[in-house]
Amino acid sequence: MVTVENVTRLDERLSKPTVRAVKDTRAYTAFRIVNATLLVVIAALTLYPFVNLAAQAFSSESYINAGQVNLWPQGFNLTTFDLVMSDRMFWRNYQNTVYYTVVATVVAMFLTTTFAYAISKYHLRGRTVFIGIAVFTMFFNGGLIPNYVLVNELGLRNSVWAIALPNAISVFNLLVMKSFFENFSTELEEAAEIDGLSTYGKLARIVLPLSKAVIATMVLFYAVSFWNSWFAAFLYMDHRELYPVTVYLRNLIAGATSVDGAAGSAEATQIAANVKAVTMLLTVLPIVCLYPFVQRYFVSGVMLGSVKQ
Known part of the structure; x- marks a missing residue:
């Protein structure tokens, strides 16, 4: 039976836009993963010298000359x-x-x-x-x-x-x-x-x-x-x-x-x-x-x- 309530519901459904999620292709997903990995690696390589520099600034002379200072200060010294x-x-x-x-x-x-x-x-x-x-x-x-x-x-x-x-x-x-x-x-x-x-x-x-x-x-x-x-x-x-x-x-x-x-x-x-x-x-x-x-x-x-x- 066609009623005013049914017509209203049908009109509301038709008036709402249909939104469909667009799925990424496998190639694009692989590109995003590779791209993100490369960016993380490049960022790490860029930050490493600065972090090592900061670690040496707070390390003692014996550890620095022995080459034991990497990412963390050794023998904290000011x-x-x-x-x-x-x-x-x-x-x-x-x-x-x-x-x-x-x-x-x-x-x-x-x-x-x-x-x-x-x-x-x-x-x-x-x-x-x-x-x-x-x-x-x-x-x-x-x-x-x-x-x-x-x-x-x-x-x-x-x-x-x-x-x-x-x-x-x-x-x-x-x-x-x-x-x-x-x-x-x-x-x-x-x-x-x-x-x-x-x-x-x-x-x-x-x-x-x-x-x-x-x-x-x-x-x-x-x-x-x-x-x-x-x-x-x-x-x-x-x-x-x-x-x-x-x-x-x-x-x-x-x-x-x-x-x-x-x-x-x-x-x-x-x-x-x-x-x-x-x-x-x-x-x-x-x-x-x-x-x-x-x-x-x-x-x-x-x-x-x-x-x-």
Whole structure:
């Protein structure tokens, strides 16, 4: 018997979409298993040197020289850490590193962003020339002595500008940002022009707020580069108080290496055994702590500009 209730139930069944689960093929399932296994193996191989480095940093000299330190510290020892962390010069140089990295990264981002935005516009006169000049510097440079003479004549020695200005623009980062700006929505910029925004207004109020991914990626690239840099400071800084922590650690390693070749005390021998591990661990730790906060931008931003619309 056809009733109103039966008709309602039939109508409800017909109105609900039929959802069918799509099963993976055997080939795709095998691919996923192999892919996951390879990723786990690659991740383990990548992490192993860092874990071994951390284990050596906390191990005693006898176990390190015997090659018994693998993934876990043997003969837990903090002698080298105590030496480094108790030195006031270490903290002074660490403060210099933070200052140099922040200033140099801000300068580099400002110059790279403005330059990339300008050469991303096809109507810019001389655009090809500007791009050619930038690419030319990727393969040719003046050399060490001309750069030193130039920095010295400009009066930049013993200042943060000796580190920030000579390496202010990375051409690779410039080309990545240029490619991203070329794919930016022209409709948004045209609407902003209609609203009366100038070129600088469009860049500051429209383009940059929508470019967080690529900006975060470039900030990470520049910050890591300036944080790990030591040769520029070693070349242009004359006073220990102006050194970044990388130069401090470099001098510490050099001193420990010379002690290792002579008959020193037990403490000096311990320092020579794991000073490299301790210094590398102290240098890389801040970047490792910073990376998780920008990872979500880095993953999406590293591929920006690689695909044309």
